[in-house]
Amino acid sequence: MRFSNHPFWLVGFRPFFTLACLAGMLLPVAWALIFSGAIAAPVASFTSVQWHAHEMFFGFGWAVLGGFLLTSTKNWVNIRGYHGPALMLLAAAWIIERIGMAFGGNWPKTLFLLSNNLFLGSIVAMLLWTLIRHRDTDSYRDNAFFLIMLPGFLLAKYLMLEGGEFPAGYSMAMALFRLAFLVMLERTLTGFMKAAFQAQILRHPALDMTIKLLGLMLVVEFALPRPLTAAVSLLLATLLVIRFFYWKPQLAFKRLDIGVMYIGYLCIVAQLLIEALGHVMSFVWIGSVSVHLFTFGAMGLVIPGMIVRISKGHTGRKVVFDGGDKLVLVIMLVALVARIIVPQFAPAAYLGWIHLSATCWFVAFGILAWRYIPILLQSRIDGREH
Template sequence: MFSPTPPLWLVGFRPFFALACLAGMLFPIAWALMFSGSLPAPNAPFTSVQWHAHEMFFGFGWAVLGGFLLTSTKNWVNIRGYHGPALMLLAAAWLVERLGMSFGGQWPLPVAMLANNAFLGSIAAMLLLTLVRYRSQDSYRDNAFFMVMLPAFLIAKYLMLYGNDFQAGYGMAIALFRVAFLVMLERTLTGFMKAAFQTQILRQPRLDMPIKLLGLLLVLEPFLPRPLTTGLSLALAILLVIRFVFWKPHLAFRRIDIGIMYIGYLAIVSQLLIEALGHVMNFVWVGSVSVHLFTFGAMGCVIPAMIIRISKGHTGRKVVFDGLDRVVLYIMILALIVRVAVPQFAPGAYIGIVHASATCWLIAFGTLAWRYIPILMQARIDGREH
């Protein structure tokens, strides 16, 4: 079927997965060069650490999450979904935000704040409108979690950049992305395991719902007493471990395309345990292990597999991970090991480790960009419009 809209703008995952590939390729290596002093800090009223954290969560992370939610929400409520000019405006807002974050140091504050919030504010409002307006036909009743999370992302972003509480802001951002990943893994792995191994994994509301509620409550971790957040983190980690045992990992790890999702799941558990035990044990980690377990373990491992699977499946192609796809996933596992484990044994090589792990992202996401951006710009091969 012929469509007057270019294929790139037919569905939300197309432009934003393309942008995510470019961001995943460039942002980590840019940070490594800044960290080592080879590249000047951005011309912006933020520290380089603020820039790095913001761009990985709200640049790279929200390109992925935005593309995923724009595509999923239309399927959840069975509507056409945003396309054409709406997606073009969102992509333009994302690009303007990147300019503001890197070169907006001399911009008037109102202009800079508008540039840095237009994308997230607009996409959050659009997604909320979809979920609220079509609530009666929503396939997932627990999408109420997203109705709470979407505005909370705006609060986290504000605290990171303008609220003089960067630690609280990025703590909220990690927790919000963690809930999003838990919801996504819960929904998708059920289908993946059934399709790959003709098996069912445990879906028990009395376990699944407390997991999501605890995850959502931990969004408030920066503002709660430390003994309470220690208990909440430990409780969530225990529930996740219990569920993991019943999710048949012995089968999942036979295939890298599914096994890497389980690695992301375990990274979330490990991050929670480090957060919990770090409050009661005096153990010093090298290199912000808790944060990088999530960014390299959950985001870094799960997102490439998501991009490959969705880019193939939603363009009419057979979802089969070929040799180069699998290489990309192994590179991202290597990046996790290099960034989190190696510094504990070779702290003196920390700068080199940062560069090596960023190079892994450059290679992996560069490969994804080379292979999948052309696919995202082409019409579906099965004749369907979107």
């Protein structure tokens, strides 16, 4: 068997969920050690905070989003999808970017920029090519949002590191991920609630579209007047709350694997409310609560379940959360509480809470890596090729 024909390279989720597990283990721990002064920050033209934000969004976040979109887009438009050498090159580019971010501070500027943009530029171009070329057979008309979001990530990345506008860049990156989550939650929870409880949840086209359009507006929050940003954030949070109560949370919370997705949804609401209020009044929060509500609440809670579901379902296994899978979700809930809630009441131990939450990520994604990387390396058990 040629190496490029190995099962690992047949579908995008296999290499990129592997990289996501490794990134989820290592990147938060590395940041906790840098933050506490135990290890030195990367030597570069950007700060350690820029490094941390970039690596969590464009390292960990894009390993997950890349794996998801490489897998989903081929199903949305009903084509074979990228595999073999194409995936090998993308994975290599992702790894090169991590090396550049960690050790490329003294590299020639051109070499660093190449290492830093090769992965995102390539995968965005490949995904856009798939969605645009096969637009007529696309199952979801609102994938037009991805046609806007994907190039937007390139701008956000530039602003974060090279454009001298870090706050605008990380705000834009978070808004883009938030919009992607809103699109994905809308689609997936409809199917999950029907499969788990035979329950139909509210899908009102006008409401759903308004939510996504408001989310899209917030992508350029940095360019909007503060009162307008506050109003849009508040309106979006209000519509999400209204829809939440029509999505039958009383049923969802009976299942941990679905309940954590609803908690992630509520964390998006809370993050929007804090953003809205922060534009009109002053609050004293410990530890960048707004951004971490999203990264720990939405990303941290939803992504592990996504990895479990796709890894099992797309390798021919029954999608059932066993004890090990549920343990991962519980650990990530502990991470959320340790990073967001507890520091507000015990700020003196803030450094300890950062280390605890980073340890939770290490353990949770370590369990996922131990359990699922072997599965990702194997052929499907149902005899299908991919």
